[in-house]
Amino acid sequence: MRETVGELVRRLRLARGWSQQRLADLLAVAAPGRVPPTRNDVSRWEIGTRSPREWLPYLAQVLEVPRELLEAAKAVQLPAPEPRVLTVADFLPDSDPLAPLATRAGRQIGAGQVVDLANRVHGLRLADDVVYGKDLIGSALRELRAAVKLYREGTHTEDVGRELLRVIGELAQICGWIASDAGQHGEAERIYRLGMSAAHAAGDGVLAGNVAGSLAYQWSNTGHTAEAVELAQAALEDAGPDAPAKARALYLDRVAWAHTRAGNDRTAMTALGQAGEALAQDSPGAESPTYLYWVDAGELQVMEARVYTELRRPLRAVPLLSDVLSPYDASHARELALYLSWLAVAYADANEPEAAAQTTARMLTLADGGSERTSERARVVLHRLEAFRDVPEVAELLAS
Structure with missing residues (x-):
C-alpha cells in the first residue's frame, strides 16, 4: 500500500x-x-x-x-x-507553549538542576495533600513559570531537555490540580494543556495520560461530559497496555467517572471493574512513577462508591465509603470532607436523613473556603438535604 x-x-x-x-x-x-x-x-x-x-x-x-x-x-x-482512536496529541494546544526562544541567553542546565526541580515538584504534591488550593496556587504558579522559563531560555543536552520536559509535565499536572481546587478552571485547563505538551514532547505516554486524565476529570465535573469521555479514553490510550498497574487503574477510574457523569452507566461499571483488575496486577516490588504514590485499593474503593452514589445505588455506596473513611488520615482534611460529602448524599438517597445530617455536619467542619471543590460539594449536599427539612436534625443543620 x-x-x-x-x-x-x-x-x-x-x-x-x-x-x-x-x-x-x-x-x-x-x-x-x-x-x-x-x-x-x-x-x-x-x-x-x-x-x-x-x-x-x-x-x-x-x-x-x-x-x-x-x-x-x-x-x-x-x-x-x-x-x-483519539490520543492526547488530538488535545494539544495549537501553539507550542514550550517552544525554545530563538536566542537562548540563559545558563547551561545540568541534570542536577532537573533533580532539584523534581524534588520541589514532589514537595508541592505533598503540600497539596494538606493545603487548600487557594492557599497554594500562588507559590505553585511561580514554580511553574520558573520551570518553563528555565527550559525555554536555558541551554541543555537533548537528554537533560527531555528530563526537564518530563518534570515540567509533572509540575503542570499538580499546578493544574491546585488551580482547579482554587476554582480557576480556565487557568487549570491552560496549565494542563501545557503539561500534556511537555509530556508528549518528552515521549512519556504514561505521564501524558496522567495530565490528560486530570483535565478529563475537571471536564467531567464542570459539564463538559462528552469531551471528558474522549479525553479520559485518550489518556488511557497514550499510557498503553504496558503502563504500570497503578497508572492503568487510575486512568480507568477516570474513564469510569467520565462515563458516569455522561450517563453511560454500563460503560462506567465496566471501566470500574477493569480498574480493579489492573490494580490487582500491582506487586510490592513493581516500579511506578512517584506521582502515583497515592493510588491504592482504598482510593479505587472511594471512586467505586462515588460512581454508585451518582447512579443512586446507596446500598452499595454506603458500606464502601464507611469502610474507607473509618481509618482515613484526618490531616488530609479536604479529601476527607469530599468523601464525607458523598457518604452524606448516599445516606440521603437511602432515606436515612439523620445519618446524612450527622455526616454533613462533620463534613462542614472540615470544608474550607480555600477549596472550591469542598465548597461546591457542601452546596450539593445541603441542597440534597432540603427534601428532609421536616426532620429535626436536618432542620437544625440547615438553620445553622
Missing part, C-alpha cells in the same frame, strides 16, 4: 534520527520569512489530522527528497478508515 504524505514524512524523519521538534526547527530555518511550524504541527501532519500543504517544498528541502515524491504521497487516497 502506498504511503500517505504523513507516513512518508514520519518514515524519513525517523530514518534520520530526528525528533518532531528537530524537524520543526529545521523547517523554521529553511523558511525564515514564514511563521515557523511547531512540534504539534509536525505531529498532526504525521497522524493525518492536518496537511502540510504549504510546507511541502521546505519538507522536500530539509528531508532531501524530490518535491514530486511528497506531492505524489499527498495525492494518495486511502480507503475510508476505521473510526480513529
Whole structure:
C-alpha cells in the first residue's frame, strides 16, 4: 500500500534520527520569512489530522527528497478508515507553549538542576495533600513559570531537555490540580494543556495520560461530559497496555467517572471493574512513577462508591465509603470532607436523613473556603438535604 504524505514524512524523519521538534526547527530555518511550524504541527501532519500543504517544498528541502515524491504521497487516497482512536496529541494546544526562544541567553542546565526541580515538584504534591488550593496556587504558579522559563531560555543536552520536559509535565499536572481546587478552571485547563505538551514532547505516554486524565476529570465535573469521555479514553490510550498497574487503574477510574457523569452507566461499571483488575496486577516490588504514590485499593474503593452514589445505588455506596473513611488520615482534611460529602448524599438517597445530617455536619467542619471543590460539594449536599427539612436534625443543620 502506498504511503500517505504523513507516513512518508514520519518514515524519513525517523530514518534520520530526528525528533518532531528537530524537524520543526529545521523547517523554521529553511523558511525564515514564514511563521515557523511547531512540534504539534509536525505531529498532526504525521497522524493525518492536518496537511502540510504549504510546507511541502521546505519538507522536500530539509528531508532531501524530490518535491514530486511528497506531492505524489499527498495525492494518495486511502480507503475510508476505521473510526480513529483519539490520543492526547488530538488535545494539544495549537501553539507550542514550550517552544525554545530563538536566542537562548540563559545558563547551561545540568541534570542536577532537573533533580532539584523534581524534588520541589514532589514537595508541592505533598503540600497539596494538606493545603487548600487557594492557599497554594500562588507559590505553585511561580514554580511553574520558573520551570518553563528555565527550559525555554536555558541551554541543555537533548537528554537533560527531555528530563526537564518530563518534570515540567509533572509540575503542570499538580499546578493544574491546585488551580482547579482554587476554582480557576480556565487557568487549570491552560496549565494542563501545557503539561500534556511537555509530556508528549518528552515521549512519556504514561505521564501524558496522567495530565490528560486530570483535565478529563475537571471536564467531567464542570459539564463538559462528552469531551471528558474522549479525553479520559485518550489518556488511557497514550499510557498503553504496558503502563504500570497503578497508572492503568487510575486512568480507568477516570474513564469510569467520565462515563458516569455522561450517563453511560454500563460503560462506567465496566471501566470500574477493569480498574480493579489492573490494580490487582500491582506487586510490592513493581516500579511506578512517584506521582502515583497515592493510588491504592482504598482510593479505587472511594471512586467505586462515588460512581454508585451518582447512579443512586446507596446500598452499595454506603458500606464502601464507611469502610474507607473509618481509618482515613484526618490531616488530609479536604479529601476527607469530599468523601464525607458523598457518604452524606448516599445516606440521603437511602432515606436515612439523620445519618446524612450527622455526616454533613462533620463534613462542614472540615470544608474550607480555600477549596472550591469542598465548597461546591457542601452546596450539593445541603441542597440534597432540603427534601428532609421536616426532620429535626436536618432542620437544625440547615438553620445553622
